[in-house]
Amino acid sequence: QKEVEQNSGPLSVPEGAIASLNCTYSDRVSQSFFWYRQYSGKSPELIMSIYSNGDKEDGRFTAQLNKASQYVSLLIRDSQPSDSATYLCAVRGVYKLSFGAGTTVTVRA
Amino acid sequence: IAGITQAPTSQILAAGRRMTLRCTQDMRHNAMYWYRQDLGLGLRLIHYSNTAGTTGKGEVPDGYSVSRANTDDFPLTLASAVPSQTSVYFCASSESGQGAHTEAFFGQGTRLTVV
Numbered sequence: 001q002k003e004v005e006q007n008s009g010p011l012s013v014p015e016g017a018i019a020s021l022n023c024t025y026s027d028r029v030s031q032s033f034f035w036y037r038q039y040s041g042k043s044p045e046l047i048m049s050i051y052s053n054g055d056k057e058d059g060r061f062t063a064q065l066n067k068a069s070q071y072v073s074l075l076i077r078d079s080q081p082s083d084s085a086t087y088l089c090a091v092r093g094v095y096k097l098s099f100g101a102g103t104t105v106t107v108r109a
Numbered sequence: 110i111a112g113i114t115q116a117p118t119s120q121i122l123a124a125g126r127r128m129t130l131r132c133t134q135d136m137r138h139n140a141m142y143w144y145r146q147d148l149g150l151g152l153r154l155i156h157y158s159n160t161a162g163t164t165g166k167g168e169v170p171d172g173y174s175v176s177r178a179n180t181d182d183f184p185l186t187l188a189s190a191v192p193s194q195t196s197v198y199f200c201a202s203s204e205s206g207q208g209a210h211t212e213a214f215f216g217q218g219t220r221l222t223v224v
Contacts, residue, residue: 034212043199043215044152088151090213095165095206097142097213101151 003027004091006100014108019076021103023089026070032092033065033072037085038102044088048074079107112136113216115200121222122190130185130219132200140206141183142213143167143175145196152199158183159206190223197221 007022036044050056050063062075084107089100116131139160144152154167158177174186201213
């Protein structure tokens with residue numbers, strides 16, 4: 001089992017819709033969770049971090065964490081064409097930061 | 110401008126040759142990482158270092174070695190390159206590496222092709 005798994009995608013949503021991305025992790029002692037956005041040919045950039053159960057909102061982005069279910073998600077509201085990218089879920093364990101394979105999102109104008 | 114610098118940005122390398130990818134950060138971060146990114150496989154951790162003088166193996170360490178002589182530099186060496194090491198390599202750093210609530214910052218990447 002991979003340490004971090006994401007819904008494989010690709011995910012295509014119309015402009016203005018909500019994009020929903022999911023991620024599960026295997027290490028129960030993980031404490032920190034991150035979502036990165038990566039445009040084609042570029043390096044990953046952090047868009048959200050979450051440490052406690054519940055929701056965390058930042059502009060059009062909402063991260064949700066459920067440690068009991070070992071599940072973290074990202075919602076992108078009012079999706080824009082500029083949101084088209086690959087989204088990477090990252091989980092920090094005791095000594096390392098592990099990433100999922102990523103979900104590619106395409107926002108249709 | 111503070112950040113992480115990788116060199117070279119791209120390289121074509123003959124199989125069997127030795128190659129060192131350079132990574133330097135000026136944020137005084139304690140932890141540094143090397144990842145490789147391949148299509149469909151996401152970012153896979155090669156080696157990491159939680160502080161100067163210490164290193165650890167990640168998910169795919171075979172064929173790679175690292176050193177951390179000081180806080181700023183974390184070079185990755187391929188002793189004898191093979192075609193399966195063709196990939197995009199990212200160096201990253203974070204303020205701390207042991208369970209702290211810190212995010213990782215990435216360099217611009219090195220695209221390596223082994224022929």
